[in-house]
Amino acid sequence: MSVTTPKRVGVGLIGSQFITSIHAEALRACSQAEVHAVASPTAGNARAFAQRHGIPRHFTDYRELLNLPDVDMVVVGVPNDLHCQVALDAEKPLCLNLAEADHMIEACRRADVKLMYAEELCFAPKYLRLKALLDEGALGRPTLIKQSEKHGGPHAAHFWDVARSGGGVTMDMGCHAIEFFRWMLGRPPVKSVYAHMSTLVHGAKTRGDDNAILLLEFADGTMALAEESWTKLGGMDDRAEVHGSKGVAYADLLHGNAVEAFSSTGYGYAVEKAGSTVGWSFPVYEEVWNYGFHAEMAHFVDCVQNDRKPLVSGEDGRAVLEVIFAAYESARTGRKVLLPFETTAHTPIDLWPCASKDG
Numbered sequence: 001m002s003v004t005t006p007k008r009v010g011v012g013l014i015g016s017q018f019i020t021s022i023h024a025e026a027l028r029a030c031s032q033a034e035v036h037a038v039a040s041p042t043a044g045n046a047r048a049f050a051q052r053h054g055i056p057r058h059f060t061d062y063r064e065l066l067n068l069p070d071v072d073m074v075v076v077g078v079p080n081d082l083h084c085q086v087a088l089d090a091e092k093p094l095c096l097n098l099a100e101a102d103h104m105i106e107a108c109r110r111a112d113v114k115l116m117y118a119e120e121l122c123f124a125p126k127y128l129r130l131k132a133l134l135d136e137g138a139l140g141r142p143t144l145i146k147q148s149e150k151h152g153g154p155h156a157a158h159f160w161d162v163a164r165s166g167g168g169v170t171m172d173m174g175c176h177a178i179e180f181f182r183w184m185l186g187r188p189p190v191k192s193v194y195a196h197m198s199t200l201v202h203g204a205k206t207r208g209d210d211n212a213i214l215l216l217e218f219a220d221g222t223m224a225l226a227e228e229s230w231t232k233l234g235g236m237d238d239r240a241e242v243h244g245s246k247g248v249a250y251a252d253l254l255h256g257n258a259v260e261a262f263s264s265t266g267y268g269y270a271v272e273k274a275g276s277t278v279g280w281s282f283p284v285y286e287e288v289w290n291y292g293f294h295a296e297m298a299h300f301v302d303c304v305q306n307d308r309k310p311l312v313s314g315e316d317g318r319a320v321l322e323v324i325f326a327a328y329e330s331a332r333t334g335r336k337v338l339l340p341f342e343t344t345a346h347t348p349i350d351l352w353p354c355a356s357k358d359g
Contacts, residue, residue: 006305006306007305008031009034009304009305010068011036011071011073011301012039012065012068013039013055014040014078015077016048017077017156021053022293024053025288026293027301029298030297030301032302032305033297033298036055036056037050037057037071038053038058038065039058040058040060041060042060046060073304079156079159080096080158081164097321098322098343101314101318115314116314117317118296119180119183119316120296121180121183122179122312123295123296123299123311125289125292125295126253127251127253130184130242131183133249138249139242139243139247140244142184142222142242143223143244144223145181145224145225145242146226147225148227148228148237148239148240149173149227149229149236149237149238150228150231151230151235151236151237152231154172160202160206161206162207166349167324167328167349168209168230169212170228170324170328170331170348171348173228174214174228177224177226178320179317181226183312184242185220185224188222189219190216190319190339192338192339194330194337195213195331197209197212197331199211210230212226212227212327214327234275234281235271236273238253239251239252254271258271258283259283259285261280261283262280262281263278263279266278270283270284299311325341325351328349332351
């Protein structure tokens with residue numbers, strides 16, 4: 001009796017910078033994926049990216065990539081302000097505001113296209129173990145969850161431009177913490193958000209917030225605290241804590257998977273956004289795997305290949321975006337904001353007119 005081998009999933013990459021390089025590396029490790037093409041509007045970027053990663057086709061117009069018959073899945077790695085149009089053209093969204101999110105979710109529903117929201121923290125091996133402890137009951141009833149993500153600032157100019165990004169560090173990194181909390185707890189509704197934001201260091205570069213603290217209250221009473229910063233030097237910092245009625249657990253995503261090193265001369269690469277490697281540093285190994293990108297891309301490929309429901313969907317992305325809008329409203333008013341939260345604001349930063357000031 002012969003066994004039919006499933007067809008490998010053809011993948012197209014839209015984008016050619018930092019995050020797309022990570023996606024390409026993760027997909028290369030997935031035996032059921034085959035990257036057929038990459039697209040980037042900047043002259044020469046797609047060609048160089050394709051040569052670097054062994055991708056057979058490259059385009060400056062992403063719509064040519066979308067028309068390829070052998071592309072089953074598209075991974076979008078472009079600036080926030082381009083997400084909507086690329087997503088609608090690909091029918092694979094997420095975006096800058098709630099109206100766009102609703103539009104994209106509906107477009108995918110009508111087209112019967114899987115809408116998969118790329119939140120890698122839900123696939124990070126260490127955080128998967130943390131969630132397993134909580135789900136097993138080892139920590140009892142959760143009372144407080146904390147997650148922090150901090151580094152010295154974005155690597156690309158479009159992150160600093162709030163007209164393109166839609167916000168500062170809350171938009172850039174707070175989104176990870178919000179979905180992390182929802183995923184860890186089994187996605188109960190968020191009841192309220194309180195946030196404080198400020199621009200303390202990078203006011204010459206951006207009108208967005210470069211430091212933020214978000215306090216979320218879930219419907220089941222669990223509290224969640226997110227700490228986000230674009231002003232922490234020395235490389236990426238990503239860690240979480242779960243406090244419960246019967247225990248507590250701490251997870252440091254990078255320091256527990258690194259070599260502690262001192263160098264008087266410095267060396268090539270330590271960790272994302274490390275800057276100088278002179279003195280003490282923590283060179284990591286299998287960085288992309290530790291972040292969860294390998295598991296995330298393998299999961300998405302499996303969803304396409306075997307018609308499975310994604311772990312993180314467009315509806316989850318929309319829920320995260322709603323919390324982000326409520327956070328910027330809270331930072332503006334200095335008050336706790338209740339959810340559901342409705343707004344017609346075009347971007348979250350529009351709700352924080354005191355951008356570049358404490359709020």
